[in-house]
Amino acid sequence: MSGSRPRDEDVAAVEAANEALYAALEAGDLDAMTDVWVSGADADDVQGAVCVHPGWPLLSGRAAVLRSYALIMANTDYIQFFLTDVTVEIHGDVALVTCTENILSGGEAGEDGEPGPLLGGKVVATNLFRRTSDGWRLWSHHGSPVLTGGGDEDE
């Protein structure tokens, strides 16, 4: 399928898989997050999932990646993602999604139970999906903090 133009339905399916990643994190739903990622059954030739959270070293393997999300969910009261600049490129059975994650998250609550302050952040992500018998599944997620305007982008 190399070089073939992506079909509209493939692009839509990849976009939905990408949105499912962020929806799972917003909902703090580890089961849903588990469904987002490639499983061993779909990845007999590879060690599987690869994940870099902003500022973190690389996490390799499905178990390590899912543990990291469990940790993040346990330490996050509130998080919301506003995705911008979403692009999808498909090459054979692999899809590359790029997007900017505009993140609104709740800071730690006060001792009196008052909600914590809302914090904003901007992360650029490259998300790699593979076509499996169960649909598109996440192979690699790499998010990194945007620290500078850099280059010639209109930031």
Added chain:
Amino acid sequence: MSGSRPRDEDVAAVEAANEALYAALEAGDLDAMTDVWVSGADADDVQGAVCVHPGWPLLSGRAAVLRSYALIMANTDYIQFFLTDVTVEIHGDVALVTCTENILSGGEAGEDGEPGPLLGGKVVATNLFRRTSDGWRLWSHHGSPVLTGGGDEDE
């Protein structure tokens, strides 16, 4: 080719392509860097190259990516990469390389012409290659600063 086990020669070719990326940057050789990336002729279905330098927003398209490297080369007196934790996974005509870039670079020279100080840095990279008629070419490079030990890695 989905699910097929990567052949040794494919893995070796991908590793060589990955090393060529860093060799081009070390040598400040923009022509060599140009050869590393997918070209329009090899990428009829996509906008092509995608690149995130550490802390930068996303750069999209071969022209923008190569301009960024020209800028980096013009502002870098000395840079050397020691790659560790290199892994290669191949799925069809796409290869994902992960590695840690241990970077040694020269700071700005003094006004008296004395060499600047040597600076160290650590970056985690996910590099995505595509098999083309001219061999494996870089489709996406995403490097991000490692700011924390994070997770359960032995950092």
